[in-house]
Amino acid sequence: MNVKFGKEKSIWNDALFVRRKVFVEEQNVPVEEEIDQFENESVHFVVYDQDEPIAAGRFRTIEGIGKIERICVLREHRQRGIGKLIMEKIEQFAREQGIQKAKLNAQTHAQPFYEKLGYETVSDVFLDAGIPHVTMVKQL
Numbered sequence: 001m002n003v004k005f006g007k008e009k010s011i012w013n014d015a016l017f018v019r020r021k022v023f024v025e026e027q028n029v030p031v032e033e034e035i036d037q038f039e040n041e042s043v044h045f046v047v048y049d050q051d052e053p054i055a056a057g058r059f060r061t062i063e064g065i066g067k068i069e070r071i072c073v074l075r076e077h078r079q080r081g082i083g084k085l086i087m088e089k090i091e092q093f094a095r096e097q098g099i100q101k102a103k104l105n106a107q108t109h110a111q112p113f114y115e116k117l118g119y120e121t122v123s124d125v126f127l128d129a130g131i132p133h134v135t136m137v138k139q140l
Helices: 009-024 082-096 109-114
Strands: 002-007 043-049 052-062 066-071 101-107 126-128 131-139
Touching: 002 009, 009 043, 009 052, 009 066, 009 126, 043 082, 052 082, 066 082, 082 101, 101 109, 109 131
Parallel strands: 066 101
Antiparallel strands: 002 043, 043 052, 052 066, 101 131, 126 131
16 A cells, blocks of 8 residues: 555546545535535545555645545445555644644544544534534644
8 A cells, every 4th residue: 555645637536536436426425516626725645555546535724724635445445444544644744734733524424433543523413415524623
């Protein structure tokens, strides 16, 4: 496994491949909601198995806080520590940028995963693309 990140079109295309499989095809999120106005300002992260993209996420900074978004792992690669791997890479990148706090909106079924990584829930449940979410934060 290796993780690549950046704003290059090739990395973004690989991230979109994974995001379409997970969010659009598997979870029925409309593609126009999945691909948004923040794509160009985000740093995209992709985990590769050999040369195949199998997980993705993105990072951007909002008012000094790191916003982690679109974390996803292809179904056949889940439960192998890949979600943790991509989160560690994103958090490392954030710290290297001087970011001290990270924030994310987690689907409620993934809340225990993020809690194990040290995130704390700071909101009530809300719907995003029709899916229940909570906002979580972590001091980096």
